[in-house]
Amino acid sequence: MEFGVWAPGAHEVEVVVESEEGSQAHAMTRTDLPREGWWHRQVPGAGHGTRYSFRLDGSDPRPDPRSGWQPDGVHGPSAVVAPLTFRWSDSGWSGRDARGAVFYELHVGTFTPEGTFAAAAAHLDHLVDLGVEVVEVLPVSAFDGRWGWGYDGVAPYAVHEPYGGPEAFAAFVDACHAKGLAVALDCVYNHLGPSGNYLGEFGPYFTDKHETPWGAAVNLDDEGSVEVRRWIVDNALRWFRDFHVDALRLDAVHALVDDSPVHVLQQLADEVAELSAHLGRPLSLVAESDLNDAAMVTPTAEGGRGMTAQWDDDVHHALHAWLTGERQGYYADFGSPEVLATTFTEAFWHAERFSSFRGEDWGRRVDRARVGGHSFLGYLQTHDQVGNRAVGERIGALVPQARLAAGAALYLLGPFTPMIFMGEEWDASTPWQFFTDFPDPELGAAVSKGRRSEFGDHGWSAEDVPDPQDAATRERSVLRWDEVGDGGHARVLRWYTDLLALRRAEPDLRADDLRDVRVDVDENWVVLHRGAFRVVVSTGSGADVPVAGNPVEVVLAHTDAPHTPELLSEGVRLVGESVAVVRVANPGA
DSSP states (O other): OEEEEEOTTOSOEEEEEEETTEEEEEEOEEOOOSSTTEEEEEOTTOOTTOEEEEEETTOOOBOOTTOSOOTTOTTSOEEOOOGGGSOOOOTTOOOOOSTTOOEEEEOHHHHSSSOSHHHHHTTHHHHHHHTOOEEEEOOOEEOSSSOOOSTTOSEEEEEOGGGTHHHHHHHHHHHHHHTTOEEEEEEOOSOOOSSSOOHHHHSOOEEEEEEETTEEEEOSSSTTHHHHHHHHHHHHHHHHHHHOOOEEEETTGGGOOOOSSSOHHHHHHHHHHHHHHHHTSOOEEEEOOSSOOGGGGSOGGGTSOOOSEEEOHHHHHHHHHHHHOOOSGGGTTOOSHHHHHHHHHHSOSSSSEEETTTTEEEOOOOOTTTOOGGGEEEESOOHHHHHTSSSOOOGGGTSOHHHHHHHHHHHHSSSSEEEEETTGGGTOSSOOOOOOOOSSHHHHHHHHHHHHHHHHTTTOOGGGSOOTTSHHHHHHTSOOGGGTTSHHHHHHHHHHHHHHHHHHHOGGGTOOOGGGOEEEEETTEEEEEETTEEEEEEOTTEEEEEOTTOEEEEEEEEESSSSOOEEETTEEEEESSEEEEEEESOTTO
């Protein structure tokens, strides 16, 4: 086997290979292939599972910056991954475009008590029955400790060993494809975690030319950036090629600061398009961006970033603030029915409008003649919006169940690509809190103190904020599958399932031309127009809601009152907190 590593500043490099006889160091030769700064060495007998590390100029051995496997943790040696050893049965899988598909955001470590790929795979039938089409897996790249959200990864090529490692991830993707489910993987390229990050010892992976919320930026446009960009793009292509993943969700791309003539996202988009053509199946890139700019989903040939779709937090904020009444922080400009209506028809509220949270005009208006709603993911909850609350409570803990049902109906039947956060579909009682497991006691204490201090500045008592390092914080966040069939949980699950079945059956509810979307509002009701359907929501004590188009049938309804919705000659009567999906005879009215 040939080992290779990029270490442009090193004078001597050795690959330390472990075997039953012990560790042996092999001097590497600088070949400057495939690019300047690369070193290589062939070692007989190495293969899948062989542990190895690199020693630069006589220093301590370090894991491979492109390590695909860290079986002994992020500080230990790397292990060879040979993708040809994976057992695949998905040769008939033709793939799925992300646009318009139903996403389901899943964290492997808390989806089940076991926190493994194998345990998660046992619940795939639940997702199929629900109507999910894409399973979006939160980051699986190796990080320090047993559990965490995954955004502190330090080995982007490696699969976290406590989840099952690379072979288990491949088996999970294969199992998803067997059920007709596509897989999206959350990838973090804008920063690395604080423990186990040895990249700076190998080369200029970071630059002080730019700053990010996590410190020095990943080097995308400074000296040595050609190789760093290659490190990122090759990582993305590997998930598609070797692990048969269908989409990547790219974390906080606004923090990928790049002043190059060709932005790294454009480079990535073009190379993914080439691989898609080669593999003969669609490959999607979904960006998390707070820029509120459809240039993100504009093709590279037209000067855009070339992403397939992007997350749309304005949809979440508009729904959350309206349903809960919260107005703190970034919810300050949201909450009114009018803002909700604008967001559902224009994709963004902050689009050349003043953002009080940012203190400036923000975003750009979407050209609705060119960009459809499916280019934006809409959602009621996400790992961020739940987990970044002080105690990680879900929206079901903040509002009556009927309001949760109303929010679900609006975004699941709206013009966007819908995404469900795990457990949302049955109004899970479990919170999703911020948790870590850093073995370094000083780092762990600093994380705990920082978390509590952050929310203490916003009026929370320190003892009320869960300690991220306490194992109980992770345990509280694990889904309780025993509650799925119980009472109100089962009712919410039926509601979500029925909504998705209706969306699947009716082309009007899958249409994404934002120019055709209309939202009527009043102080305590909202009506979303979707072709021959109206999603009618009342808050408070209820209302006689006017519905244009001659309503003829209540197709679905959820209410906290004993009275079911009643059709009127030109509307529908809703009692209490209620939502009804109504079919009309004259859609154009």
